[in-house]
Amino acid sequence: MVLFVEQSIIKLGNFIHKYFFIILLSLSMSTLVYSQKKLNSKKDPEVKEKTLRVQKFIPTDTSSVFELPKIDFKNINLIVDYYKPAKLAEIERLKRNKQWDEFMLKLYDYVSNFGIKNFIYDLDKVWMLARVAEAQGQMELTKELYRVLIKHYRGDLQQALHYYDSIAHYDKVLYADIEDYYRLIEKRKQIDTLMPPKDIMLEMGDGVNSPYDDYGLTISGEYDDLIIFTSSRNIDTVRYKLDIGNVRQNEDIYISKKDIALDEWGKAEPFKALNSEDNEGSPCMSRDGRHIVFARCNSEDGLGDCDLYITNLENDSVWSEPKNLGANVNSYAWDSHPAFSISGDTLFFSSSRRGGFGGTDIYYSIKDQKTGDWEKAQNIGPIINTRDSEVSPYPHPKYNVLYFSSNGHMLNFGDFDIFKTYRVENSWTEPYNVGPLVNGEGNEFYFTIDSESKWLFYAKSVGPEEENLDLQSFPLPMDAKPNSVVKFRGRIIEPTTGEVFQGVVTVIDMDEGDEVAPRKTYADGSFEFELIDKRNYLIIVEGDNFFDIEQVFYLEGDTTMDIEATDAASTISFESIDFEKGSSTLQPIMENNLHLIIDFLSDHPNFNLKIVGHTDSDGNPEDNFNLSLERAKVIRDYIISYGLFDNDRVQAYGLGSSQPLIENEITEEDKKKNRRVEFNLYHVNPKDSKTE
Structure with a gap:
């Protein structure tokens, strides 16, 4: 990255541990602030790491006659710090006297009143509440409180993680290895009745992407055929403030229209009405297409590093001069990644301003319907925001679902992953990682979806060491669907x-x-x-x-x-494998079950197969022996031929009528049960011979 005086970089914080804390990065006044790409996961310098003071707190002899609901942290945007010495003294007295019901109610009320600063200094109270709630069997509240601890505590989280794991094991999504998915795709292609798998990831083409960073997009148009995005491709050799005569990457906003007939995105052109000699990026367009909010950095009329601006489509189809959204929305710090709500009356965005939960938090501002002004921005709260960084909020255009990127939640496949959360009864649900078909080992940002929820668009780096971002489109997988x-x-x-x-x-x-x-x-x-x-x-x-x-x-x-399921380790037989009397000819009806055997041997190379044929008691015993062996051999040859197995992996034996399941055959059904073929799969040590 090229460095410039009077500009500062907001750098991605490296997530050192999946659940713990982040490296603090120093901010230099001689580095470049990008309105989109670079983010800082900084902590409040006044915060000191500390251990939970009540790690050994275990309430005893507890029983509860009430069930407490999910905590609504109603004071988050009303007070900075909740501190009531008299209430704390009463809580301590109830704890000493082991009055657990009253203790829990008072402590629950105290924690419910937390301001943002309490999530830095007073998480020991959350720990106490979690422990007594667990002792009283209030598991949903307990899990919620442990999640709060894991998201916000700045010290050693091993004990909280241990307790959470012990009670929330079945709440975790156990994704299989991604290799399993690709292997099943190959298998799926062989099933004629199934819809073929979709492409995993699609570059949006050279008309959109460039050799430089391309990111931060919004999608619009009647047919979702218009994208507006950010790119650093504009290379200038201009005099820029104190940086004289040097080459710089100028972050600008570009627009591309899709050719529906060709299913291709056209060549991106600069959005001249929004661009200036400053850095612009992270555009979002209202659903009616008449308003665009975007970020502009280090502008003369700016309040901080990067501010949010708005432009409106006038009656003559000309975009108005961009206007700073003002101090109710913007701060002295970095403000970017705006996104309109479904109705357009709420603006979500990310900010690194002080007084939040972590490096960058998600905020929102509501539009005053009478004046048209945007009200004072509010923090979205501790369920979504963590001690690390949350960016790129995106409300779904039809459902009450908010998507965002984070490196601070419990399940991460890489650094920044995309999550979704639902708005239910005026609160947000626990964020849910949208899964490994979207999130990888790199960074995923700036998530946006078409109006029909069929495609997602976002910026992605290839791996953790890869800095360059390109715009990708992707068939929206099930885990990311809003419904x-x-x-x-x-x-x-x-x-x-x-x-x-x-x-x-x-x-x-x-x-x-x-x-x-x-x-x-x-x-x-x-x-x-x-x-x-x-x-x-x-x-x-x-x-x-x-x-x-x-x-x-x-x-x-x-x-x-x-x-x-059918246990492969036991001796089994299939009803479909029933030869005609005196015959050893395979019937088509037998093939499905034989392919179960073939698939198992293919997937488990350390297993061999023994096939044993049996007959009923009719006829000559010697002829029965030969017939049963012939049937076993026919099946063996079929399995080896289709599975391309070595001959010694499958053995065939015949026992004739010497080992009947029913000794005295009376009915034809008795004879049918004795006239069987048994399959015995057994594990073979690779170092040993493949034959028993």
């Missing part, structure tokens, strides 16, 4: 013994083809997905000790089902 809220739960179980299995579960949307990231089962064989209601799905279940399962289902409301 994927219906619970589909299940358990993998052997129906006769009740044994549960662990494995990898993949769900395929058969109606719209929306991609779903595969998930691992929990220890008890259970799994959970959030899907879109009233669609047909295919579930594929794979594991190390049972045969693969494929099952079609229609989702209608929250659904729980048992997925019946």
Whole structure:
């Protein structure tokens, strides 16, 4: 990056540990402030790290007759610090006397009144409340409080993480390795009845992207055919303030229109009405297309490093002169990443101003409907904001869903990941990582979606060491859909013994083809997905000790089902494998189950197969022996041929009528049960011979 005097860089804070804290970066007055790309995860210099003072606090002999609701931190934007010595003394007295119900109510009330500064200095009270809530069995409140600790505590979090893990194990999304997803894509291509998988990631083309950073976009137009975005491609050799005669990257706003017929984005052109000799970026357009808010940095009429400006489309289709949104919205610091709400009367944005929870926080300002002015900005609160950085808010154009990027929440695949949260009863739900099909090991920023929620657009770096950002488009996967809220739960179980299995579960949307990231089962064989209601799905279940399962289902409301599995470690037989009397010819009906065996052997190279043929008691025993062996060999040859296995991986044996399941055959059904083929899969140590 080229450096300039009188400009400062807002640098991405490196997330040292998934749950803990960030490196503090020094700000230099001779470095460049980008209105979009660079962000700082700085802490308040007055804050000192400390350990939780009540780590060993364990209430005893507790019982509760009431259930406390989720905490509404109503004072966040009203007071800075809540401190009531008399109430604290009463809380301490109740604790000494082990009056746990009263203690909990008083402490709950105290924590509910927290200002932002309390989340820095008084998290020991949150810890106490979490411990007593857990002792009283109020698990939802307990988990909420542990999450608050993990998001905001600036010290050692091992104990809080340990307690949270112990009670919230089944709340965690156990995504399978991304390699499982790509492997299943190849398998999926072979199933003619399934919709082919969509492309994983699409560059938006040379007309949009450049060799320089391209990021911070908004999408608009009747057919979502217009994008306005930020680029640092404008290289100037101009006299710029105190930097004389040097080359600089000038951050400007560009516009590109899509050719619907060709399905291609046209060549990006500078948005001249918005650009100046200063840095501009991070544009957002209202849904009616008449207002654009964007960031401009180090302007003469600016209040801080980067400010938010607004321009309006006049009656003559000319954009008005950009106007600074003023001190109610902007601060002395970095303010950027604006986004309009569905109705256009709320403006979300990110800011590094002091007095927040972390390096950069998400704020919002509401438009006064009488005057048209934007009211004083408010912090969005401690459920979304953390001690680290939250940026790039994006309200969905139709649903009450807010997307944003963060490096401070519990589940991160890289540095900054994209999350979503729902607005429910005037509060935000716990943010949810939209999954590994969107988030990778690099940074994901500036998330935006088309009006039909089919495509997402965002800026992505290839890896953690890669700085250059390009604009990407991507078929919106299920985890990122705003309406994927219906619970589909299940358990993998052997129906006769009740044994549960662990494995990898993949769900395929058969109606719209929306991609779903595969998930691992929990220890008890259970799994959970959030899907879109009233669609047909295919579930594929794979594991190390049972045969693969494929099952079609229609989702209608929250659904729980048992997925019946066949233990591959036991000796099994299939009803479909029933030869004609005296025949060893394979029938087409047998092939589906034989391919279960083939797939298992392909996926588990350390397993071999023993095939044993049996007959009923009719006929000559020697002929029966030969017939049973011939049937086993026919099946063996079929499996080896289709699976391309080594010959010694599959052995065939015949036992004739010597080992009947039913000794005295009376009915034809008795004979059918004895006339069977058994399959015995067994594990082989790779160092040993492949034959028993």
